[in-house]
Amino acid sequence: MPPVRLLGLAGSLRKASVNRALLRAIGEVLPDDASLTIYDRMGDLPHFNSDLKDDPEPVTHWKQAIASADGLIIATPEFNYSVPGVMKNAIDWATRPPATSPLRRKPIGVVGASVGISGSMRAQYHLRQIFVYTDSPVLGQPEVIIPRSHERFDAAGNLTDESTRELLRAFGVAFVAWVRRFAPHV
Numbered sequence: 001m002p003p004v005r006l007l008g009l010a011g012s013l014r015k016a017s018v019n020r021a022l023l024r025a026i027g028e029v030l031p032d033d034a035s036l037t038i039y040d041r042m043g044d045l046p047h048f049n050s051d052l053k054d055d056p057e058p059v060t061h062w063k064q065a066i067a068s069a070d071g072l073i074i075a076t077p078e079f080n081y082s083v084p085g086v087m088k089n090a091i092d093w094a095t096r097p098p099a100t101s102p103l104r105r106k107p108i109g110v111v112g113a114s115v116g117i118s119g120s121m122r123a124q125y126h127l128r129q130i131f132v133y134t135d136s137p138v139l140g141q142p143e144v145i146i147p148r149s150h151e152r153f154d155a156a157g158n159l160t161d162e163s164t165r166e167l168l169r170a171f172g173v174a175f176v177a178w179v180r181r182f183a184p185h186v
């Protein structure tokens with residue numbers, strides 16, 4: 001079977017983002033038949049504006065990155081009980097025009113971490129709601145909700161908690177199977 005190519009998006013522009021660290025940790029424990037590239041140009045996207053009839057270059061780049069991936073893993077922080085604006089902006093760009101949106105039928109895994117006890121769960125459920133409209137199949141279980149992230153990642157962004165690593169391994173197995181179900185060419 002051809003390998004599964006995954007794209008990861010962290011909903012944070014911070015260099016020391018724990019959600020980007022979470023994506024790196026997932027990449028380290030994925031099954032051998034899958035690889036993860038972390039998208040690093042979210043900060044280049046302009047604010048969404050439908051007056052712009054032609055996609056600015058960063059938008060084209062972002063849409064092509066989604067289109068060429070077999071599945072998308074989104075690691076979201078929780079900002080004020082919801083999705084950070086930069087992430088919503090990136091999603092909004094990717095949904096226009098709807099008929100050619102690369103998010104349509106794209107398998108998605110939603111994960112997230114926060115310093116608080118909710119572990120980003122409210123943001124994750126908002127994301128799941130958004131992906132109903134984009135018609136993107138989102139993996140149900142296992143959920144990756146990481147509370148008190150500072151107790152699981154060190155200051156350099158290395159995962160230090162073995163039970164979390166096992167959860168990420170289980171997520172990787174389930175997500176790769178999910179992608180193969182919806183992307184028949186892999």
Ligand SMILES: Cc1cc2nc3c(=O)[nH]c(=O)nc-3n(C[C@H](O)[C@H](O)[C@H](O)COP(=O)(O)O)c2cc1C
Pocket residue numbers: 011012013014016017018019020077078079080081082113114115116117118119120
């Ligand atoms: C504007 C703002 C709002 C936040 N709101 C929440 C929140 O509602 N729930 C929560 O658990 N953490 C909240 N936090 C804390 C973030 O979850 C925490 O900073 C997290 O590490 C950000 O993710 P990152 O490390 O990937 O940048 C908030 C942080 C900011 C800056």
